[in-house]
Amino acid sequence: MKKVLSGNHAAAVAARLARVQVAAGYPITPATQVFEALAEMRAKGEFPGEFIAAESEHSVMAALLGAATAGARTFTATSSHGLAYMHELLHWVAGARLPVVMVDVNRALAAPWNLGTDQTDSLSQRDTGWMQTYCSNNQEVLDTVLMSFKIAERVMLPSMVVLDGFTLSHSYEPVDVPKQAEVDAFLPPFRPVLRLDPDQPMSFGSLTGPKDYLRLRRRMAADLAEAEDAIEEVGREFGELFGRPYGQLDAYRCEDAETVLVTSGAVGSTARAAVDALRERGLKAGNLRLRAFRPFPARALRAFVRPGTRLAVVDRNLSPGAGGIFASEIKAALYPRSGIAVHGYVTGLGGGDISVELLQEVWERVDAARGADPAPAVWAEDAR
Amino acid sequence: MPLLEGADKACPRVIVSERSMDENRTGNWRTLRPVIDSGKCTGCLICWKLCPEACVELTEKVPRIDMDYCKGCGICVSECPARCVDFVAESAA
Numbered sequence: 001m002k003k004v005l006s007g008n009h010a011a012a013v014a015a016r017l018a019r020v021q022v023a024a025g026y027p028i029t030p031a032t033q034v035f036e037a038l039a040e041m042r043a044k045g046e047f048p049g050e051f052i053a054a055e056s057e058h059s060v061m062a063a064l065l066g067a068a069t070a071g072a073r074t075f076t077a078t079s080s081h082g083l084a085y086m087h088e089l090l091h092w093v094a095g096a097r098l099p100v101v102m103v104d105v106n107r108a109l110a111a112p113w114n115l116g117t118d119q120t121d122s123l124s125q126r127d128t129g130w131m132q133t134y135c136s137n138n139q140e141v142l143d144t145v146l147m148s149f150k151i152a153e154r155v156m157l158p159s160m161v162v163l164d165g166f167t168l169s170h171s172y173e174p175v176d177v178p179k180q181a182e183v184d185a186f187l188p189p190f191r192p193v194l195r196l197d198p199d200q201p202m203s204f205g206s207l208t209g210p211k212d213y214l215r216l217r218r219r220m221a222a223d224l225a226e227a228e229d230a231i232e233e234v235g236r237e238f239g240e241l242f243g244r245p246y247g248q249l250d251a252y253r254c255e256d257a258e259t260v261l262v263t264s265g266a267v268g269s270t271a272r273a274a275v276d277a278l279r280e281r282g283l284k285a286g287n288l289r290l291r292a293f294r295p296f297p298a299r300a301l302r303a304f305v306r307p308g309t310r311l312a313v314v315d316r317n318l319s320p321g322a323g324g325i326f327a328s329e330i331k332a333a334l335y336p337r338s339g340i341a342v343h344g345y346v347t348g349l350g351g352g353d354i355s356v357e358l359l360q361e362v363w364e365r366v367d368a369a370r371g372a373d374p375a376p377a378v379w380a381e382d383a384r
Numbered sequence: 385m386p387l388l389e390g391a392d393k394a395c396p397r398v399i400v401s402e403r404s405m406d407e408n409r410t411g412n413w414r415t416l417r418p419v420i421d422s423g424k425c426t427g428c429l430i431c432w433k434l435c436p437e438a439c440v441e442l443t444e445k446v447p448r449i450d451m452d453y454c455k456g457c458g459i460c461v462s463e464c465p466a467r468c469v470d471f472v473a474e475s476a477a
Binding site: 203204214216221222 | 388395396398403405
């Protein structure tokens with residue numbers, strides 16, 4: 001059934017449809033509505049799961065660590081400083097191999113205070129072992145929460161579903177809400193092999209020496225490599241059941257494109273309009289949207305590029321001292337490159353507009369820049 | 385140099401221990417030891433209520449502290465209204 005939902009409400013509806021057993025939360029702009037919606041559903045008897053209003057985000061993730069160890073399907077949502085405050089527990093949950101699913105609503109980090117969308121909060125959690133998927137519209141938010149449970153429970157690693165603050169979180173769009181029976185057929189109950197059980201007592205996360213630690217981390221790396229396939233397989237299965245297929249990458253009009261915009265999140269849908277406008281002028285433009293960031297879709301990316309491809313990478317994020325994070329990762333994935341230029345553009349930090357016009361300007365600049373790719377990022381902003 | 389090759393999934397995802405945590409005697413973390421002055425103790429049980437390790441035992445009027453698990457946090461020392469719990473360095477004990 002089609003409903004008009006905000007990105008936050010789409011996430012909450014997905015958590016209900018996934019039959020989440022334990023949700024925990026602590027309010028933070030712009031993610032609070034996810035819990036407001038879940039709390040309302042619980043009050044109406046539509047959400048039978050446990051709901052824990054914790055005293056901090058650190059406690060939220062600690063509560064989910066316990067609940068998931070006991071074998072519950074778990075969910076939360078946060079943003080920016082809340083996510084940063086969870087950081088220690090993000091490592092714990094990934095290391096303990098618990099398939100917690102969390103929505104992160106992208107928001108800039110202080111100082112200075114800023115509530116606008118900015119991917120640096122989620123990208124700062126890059127090395128925790130969490131999978132990360134960036135969504136471009138509210139339908140994709142709902143669908144990705146459902147797929148993330150399936151992928152996370154297959155590879156036994158937690159998964160972060162990322163959406164743009166306000167641009168998606170507070171914007172209302174028509175969203176096709178699947179029937180409960182359809183979701184149940186796609187997503188069976190979570191049945192972990194090992195769980196905390198008083199009838200069969202076991203200790204989890206005990207001290208290990210370097211020999212085991214190295215092997216456990218290697219296993220985590222192997223499971224993340226498998227997750228690249230799992231994302232594709234589960235995305236295909238989702239497409240067969242619900243008519244909306246997904247993968248690690250989303251290429252738009254790239255078949256004969258020589259210069260390709262590389263985007264993520266809601267900018268990915270703006271970029272389609274920019275590509276259409278460029279194509280109308282007879283220019284060979286395309287857009288490649290990265291849905292997956294962890295595991296990084298390196299294999300898919302290498303299969304996508306051809307010699308001579310010019311990538312205009314739009315980063316709404318910054319690793320100070322290095323540049324845009326997507327651009328850095330793409331360069332690393334394509335090394336050693338044969339005639340592929342990667343141009344990084346840092347723009348839209350702190351919620352700045354990334355308009356159709358700005359994206360066309362970025363594309364035209366990169367298309368015209370014959371020669372070596374610039375090592376430092378180009379900083380740009382929308383003039384309108 | 386030994387390389388870790390092949391069979392990367394031979395290692396389990398997590399390592400669990402089936403041995404009881406009762407064996408894990410955390411009392412050896414302690415550097416300061418709480419000592420109850422039984423003459424001053426009123427038996428109010430506040431130390432029993434507030435001990436985060438639940439290692440204050442109520443066998444008699446004067447509680448007994450299980451030194452196998454007391455980590456020496458000192459909460460009983462600061463919370464005792466009769467000020468009857470002394471904190472003594474393990475090195476001096």
